Amino acid sequence: MANTAGHPESPHGAPDGTRRDFMFLATGAGLAVGAGALAWPFVASMAPDAETIAAGAPLEVDLTPIQEGQIVNVFWRGKLIFVRNRTEKEVKEASEVKLADLIDPQADSARVKQGHAKWLVVYGNCTHLGCVPIGHQGQYEGWSCPCHGSLYDTSGRVRRGPAPSNLPIPPYVFESDSKIRIGEEGGKAVA
Amino acid sequence: MKTTRLLPASLLAAVMSVSAAHAEDEHGAPHPPREKWSFAGIFGRFDQAQLQRGFQVYKEVCSSCHSMSLVRFRNLAEAGGPGFSAGQVKELAAQYKVKEQNDAGEDVDRPARAADAFPSPFPNEKAAAAANGGKAPPDFSVLAKARTYERGFPLFVIDAMPFVGYSEQGVDYIHALLNGYEDPPAGKEIPTGTYYNKYYAGHLIAMPKPISDGQVTYAKNDKGEPVVPETTEQYSHDVAAFMAWAAEPHMMARKALGLRVILFLLVLSGLLYYVKKKIWAKVGGEVHGLQPELHKTY
């Protein structure tokens, strides 16, 4: 660098033109990389912070106080979850529906944990635009959404639009017959 | 040109030297001695074992009066800290109870989780004050940054500079305070509920000597020998280091990133200097009228 400073240069292309071009390019690239790197912390700071992540640790729910037929609301990571203790009739209705009749075909057995068929655990926001459907209402006695009239059955499956899909199932495990842990799957807390 | 500046410069030097000789601050407390800290300086790093010992001292001694409400149990397992495992943290947290509201709206105790803050020894500030002679013991969370001492001109300028700089006055003070209990000078009245401390501003501190030699038993090494001495000197170093981490849990990440950022900026400014030189070299040609188009508009 020092020797080029005093180097005579012709106006029509310097003897060290290639090196100069390379240095100009390197500088431009350096500025671009610097700007990109500077943007990173700003973007990263908008992601959930450590406190929010820690507060989203798995949540234990005691099932004993939930009566048959009752729906209980719980919140995990700020999201509403319905825990429904289904009656035998409701379980029967849900499992006897023909898959071909469904908008989003899924067997009831795939929506509950094996051996715990009476417990339905689903996210509580309509898959249309996120309103909270009202329990035990509508033609299928599952849920009925007050916003745009979507209907769900006792398995939380959509039976009438505009909602496009079934109420999703959050990750959870049965710790015992009367206790579930939401936010855990396969023995590990979900990320 | 030299003489132009000589007068103002000597004036500046003369006035500032007045304060340079002060070894004591305005409260008559001597400056805490400067200690060696593994985390000082540009390449400073926390000593994991020391942070673990410091946590032990805090837990077994200090935490009976001092809260640390901004530190969460999970922080103990985070990078750049004492390096406990997630399992250890979970176990540790479970030893504490925290209040939680149940479905009936009542406050009930539940075991603490990793996400919880260190529980405070008193339910609230008023209770803490009432139990400690009217003044609540300060919270430890950022205390290492909240305490300092003034070194005066010109040392304060040197303290800001790279490589010779220093910003560990807070931990120096904490270490000095814990070792600063001594008999009051003859004739000095010590009001009830206060104790004489050499380094405390005004010397009369409400906290009795909190820690003595042998009070905390550290884990031994494989051969059953002590790793560090179990003395007040060692305890105060360890707990001060732990408090430095608690006050600035991302310090190691900060210093590591800083090195990369500053080196990058220095290389980039070197490149830019070259580019600037090359571009301005053309102006030399312009004087000969070789690039008349440059100014055709003026």
Place this chain on the structure above:
Amino acid sequence: MSAHGNTYVPKSALAKWFESRLPLIGLVHSSFVSFPVPRNLNYFWTFGAILIAMLVSQIVTGIWLAMHYDPSAANAFNSVEHIMRDVNYGWLLRYMHANGASMFFVAVYVHIFRALYYGSYKAPREVLYILGVIIYLLMMATAFLGYTLPWGQMSFWGATVITSILGAIPVVGETIQSLLWGGYSVGSPTLNRFFSLHYLLPFMITGVVVLHVWALHVTGQNNPAGIPIKSGKDAVAFTPYATVKDVFASVVFFAFFAYWIFYQPNYLGHADNYVPANPAVTPAHIVPEWYFLPFYAILRAVPDKLGGVILMFSAVLILALAPWLDTSRVRSCNYRPIYRQFFWLFLVVCVLLGWLGAKPPEGGYVIAARICTAYYFLHFLLVMPLVGLFETPKALPGSILETVTGPGKQVSGSGMPIGAAAAPSSKG
């Protein structure tokens, strides 16, 4: 001087369509590309660009911090610690913002003293200069409001002391005070409105900066010789010449800035501000941030409350009168052998006032502060007018080109980096 026209010629049809409806690209082109820059500018002239970079940095980091900050007395302190501990890179954003304020003032003081040394306030740049003083005032207000936001002891007591200053105003003082407080003392409503105003003022600064740059582009830049551009040979085009120099200087400045962020992030603040605000206990030393210290020293130099307040505000406002107090026809101190000495004395007095502002107001410190305060005002009221009348300035060069190449010579550009040749004039 301002003869430079709009040289931007749109090439594409779309650009032509747009330019005939809103000549925005042409405006940018004439201001930042073809704008003629005196070729003898030294590196002190890069601080304008550095200041713009700092303003952008402060606004951006501030907006991001506001995403996590809670402006209530109960939560403010903890929300700042939440940013420091839990938010990804939150510590970086906060330290950038806190130290950025100091760096902003470092740059603005270099900028101001450069203007004072080279006579940049003199005709025809009076409006340009006064807009600068207004920016400085707005910066001070913004910095003060911002320092209250962490709601530590210095925040609380700084707010209390400074708002009490306003109580000194006769008749309306107490009303203004309670309107600022939103209560009977500094409290949560005060913090909340200070946050709102702290968010507002930077955009007002941006507005005045636009006017400042506009005024600059009407009169053109001053330069170390203090003489106008007389021909094209005195100037270079803003881009690439000034642009590359400004970018280089800004990157160097940011390296300096980064040192504070990463290695001395709390040096320029006060340890007491890590103690949560406590209305029952005042810290042992109430000291403002370093950039306010000279004015704080002036405030305390006067034993009278109202008198001190008047003097402190006068100290800032008197800056705006410099264009009319300075009677010299010559701008640059390079050609003013006598006034130049007074300039350096003034600079030293300002530094001394800053140092005295951090000292307890007792004994010799008060006497020294009074002497320095007296000189501060005499410099403007006596030295500037009188020296201008009696001083014999050195002969001015014939042209800017001459200051770069030497008088009457057409020195070849070869073998000599012309950019660096402007350096001798920077030695003052």
